[in-house]
Amino acid sequence: MSSKKIILNSNRHFEIIDITSMINQEIDIDSGIVNVFSRHSTSAIVVNENEKGLLADFELMLNDLISDRHSWQHDCIDNNAKSHLESFLLSSSETLPISDGKLDLGTWQSVFFVELDGPRNNRTVNLKFISD
Amino acid sequence: MSSKKIILNSNRHFEIIDITSMINQEIDIDSGIVNVFSRHSTSAIVVNENEKGLLADFELMLNDLISDRHSWQHDCIDNNAKSHLESFLLSSSETLPISDGKLDLGTWQSVFFVELDGPRNNRTVNLKFISD
């Protein structure tokens, strides 16, 4: 009843998808919280400003942070170590406030699903709504 | 009823404000959780030890992590790309346990609001209390 899912398809290796309005459409409580959880360990949920230049900067920053100087061991298994390591840094979930039946965010905030190992079909985000 | 706000003014560009006692003052449940959410995408909520030297180290680490070697695109819009990128890394919220009517933290833990683009007035932190 208070559990919903958002299903996403990504089109690029790295892609940032604004899911704010998708979450708002699913809200069925007046006041409380929503736990937004990505079921994939090569993705992340983040909150920030939806400005095109900033989202490009974000991708550049992640590329800087994960060094290319190692032969990552996980690349022998599945060749996507960097995607997992970015996910470690960013976290797979955010828990967010709901007031007056919608996300209670600041003016410049959006909620994003971050694809770190696309393109992929059927990326699933769990939503759990808890009334206060 | 179970929603509260903390309003903060910051005095420096980078500033770490301990909000543990402010949260404790607002708690109106005996056992459950509190979602602590900053309504700004150039700030963060973190949990760690309130030791002066460590908080200075934390600022130094963030300066190391966000490289100066790029011309960030968002700087053409609003000249605070670095502040947003630090916020991406740190997260805008923490959800924390409450027991016996107060935050159930470890001995060496405090909750901090991190100002990444101050000084600013009326920084707002949403608190949502959920009883278990």
Added chain:
Amino acid sequence: MSSKKIILNSNRHFEIIDITSMINQEIDIDSGIVNVFSRHSTSAIVVNENEKGLLADFELMLNDLISDRHSWQHDCIDNNAKSHLESFLLSSSETLPISDGKLDLGTWQSVFFVELDGPRNNRTVNLKFISD
């Protein structure tokens, strides 16, 4: 009633302990969320894939991120600044969905306690279960 604790002992300075099954054993609700919170500011809670090579890569990445070029001020107090700084980046908690009486994770996801300053006895993780 809906609060539990997991007590852990670590054996190495850096150690990643899979606590997924420990959490599942404590769940006493059918649907909702669990807040998993480490009471220590030299540790972290993360969600990712339990693959041995990847977990070794994760340790290597953290060593890259925290520079050795500074004399950290906190090392004069307690000689574990790096452990605290890693904890700042990773976060001390995760809030996760529960469905059908167990953690509702993806196929390749586990929940980990990350020891950043071991070996230590009696590391404590608070669990708060909230029904939806």
